[in-house]
């Protein structure tokens with residue numbers, strides 16, 4: 850004997866459809882709940898960490914302008930002569946309490962005024978020996994050698 854009449858099949862289909870539509874409601878409400886959670890998670894992942902109070906350490910070659918640099922002559926940039934490779938980006942970090950510049954004698958680069966605590970970076974594309982100075986304090990001199 851057949852346990853399912855055509856009417857039973859229709860009823861079962863209706864039950865199945867109601868379960869599916871309920872589960873779709875459940876899924877959509879789950880999505881609605883998940884979207885803000887995922888957005889928050891993504892925002893947390895992409896936001897940068899809180900700004901450090903100290904200056905970032907440069908990745909490439911680095912020149913420090915030390916305290917009292919205006920009176921230090923050829924020790925005003927440390928190291929006085931820095932050797933780098935073509936394509937390197939050199940960063941000057943002004944740890945002094947006065948503003949300074951890193952200004953190429955041959956107009957290859959010019960930092961402009963680098964405030965106390967500031968940094969300046971420039972990329973060296975060509976080989977050569979480049980002397981530079983501070984436009985604010987005559988006597989502050991350094992050299993970048995690019996090979």
Ligand SMILES: [Cu+2]
Pocket residue numbers: 918919948949950983984985986989
């Ligand atoms: Cu200076």
